Amino acid sequence: MAIISLINRKGGVGKSTISVNLAAGLATYESRKPGSKPVLLIDMDDQLSATITAMGGGFDDKFVPIITAETNYAKSLANGYSASESLIVDSLLPRDRREKVKIFRTNKAHMDGLEAALKEREEPAFQLTYFLEPIKNDFSYIIIDNPPSAGMLPMNSLVASTHVLIPIEPDGLSLIGLADILRMVENVRKTTNPGLEVLGIIPSRFRMVRRQSRDVIDDMERMYGHLLLPYVKDLAEISAATTAGYDVFSYCPEKSQAYRCLSNLVDAVLGKLGG
Numbered sequence: 001m002a003i004i005s006l007i008n009r010k011g012g013v014g015k016s017t018i019s020v021n022l023a024a025g026l027a028t029y030e031s032r033k034p035g036s037k038p039v040l041l042i043d044m045d046d047q048l049s050a051t052i053t054a055m056g057g058g059f060d061d062k063f064v065p066i067i068t069a070e071t072n073y074a075k076s077l078a079n080g081y082s083a084s085e086s087l088i089v090d091s092l093l094p095r096d097r098r099e100k101v102k103i104f105r106t107n108k109a110h111m112d113g114l115e116a117a118l119k120e121r122e123e124p125a126f127q128l129t130y131f132l133e134p135i136k137n138d139f140s141y142i143i144i145d146n147p148p149s150a151g152m153l154p155m156n157s158l159v160a161s162t163h164v165l166i167p168i169e170p171d172g173l174s175l176i177g178l179a180d181i182l183r184m185v186e187n188v189r190k191t192t193n194p195g196l197e198v199l200g201i202i203p204s205r206f207r208m209v210r211r212q213s214r215d216v217i218d219d220m221e222r223m224y225g226h227l228l229l230p231y232v233k234d235l236a237e238i239s240a241a242t243t244a245g246y247d248v249f250s251y252c253p254e255k256s257q258a259y260r261c262l263s264n265l266v267d268a269v270l271g272k273l274g275g
Ligand SMILES: Nc1ncnc2c1ncn2[C@@H]1O[C@H](COP(=O)(O)OP(=O)(O)OP(=O)(O)O)[C@@H](O)[C@H]1O
Pocket: 010, 011, 012, 013, 014, 015, 016, 017, 018, 045, 047, 049, 146, 147, 148, 204, 205, 206, 232, 233, 234, 235, 236, 238, 239, 240, 242, 243
């Protein structure tokens, strides 16, 4: 069992896109094994991007009840309850597989108040850890998509996680941002979660044609080479799949660049996890 957080305080770097596709890719990998367990995708962001894609991009009949549920995980988490089966549903991903990625019933209104509610509780940073305790072993992998912040929500995710993945859009400022995140992880490791491991850095939305992107990747290789995972190119098919409510593996042909990029990434993550 691994709990993997996708973290970057910068917006739009591909956290949600990678979360969704990693969850779908790992679910497919797991479904080929005997006695496999499902994958759970947790959406800690009140924008609900990962949930929206996982529920068909907003076009499916099942969509609205899942994001307006009266009994939902944000409310349970805010109230200090534990997670239970009744909060978990099948998403629509991977579209072409029977074994679906699981997600929590959620509610936009309760998600909006979650950060403030957690801060009111004793041990605010541990709430997600306690919440997941009774169910975590029911899953092979738990993927946590996070909001673009360094606040209490990602802090809860880091404390609850075994591993962190950091998507980075390679530009001039991303190395500074990266150093910030690594410091945040180091701080969590020292204070609350000594087992937390940086699984890797993912150069994301990578445009080969941009000189600056290549320079930044060179710098990253020099400074963090052992942590660099295969990069995800900036490809129209990737955003088209996400918008349509599909994972890339169900939307794009196996020979497409998008499919190959993301399956390389899933393979590399599995390799690093020893799977
Ligand atoms: N590899 C890619 N190629 C093309 N478009 C991409 C790629 N990755 C992400 N996008 C697009 O970029 C936008 C931002 O991506 P995404 O939502 O995954 O980022 P994020 O880091 O989760 O953003 P936020 O911080 O706001 O949650 C989306 O419209 C998405 O479709």
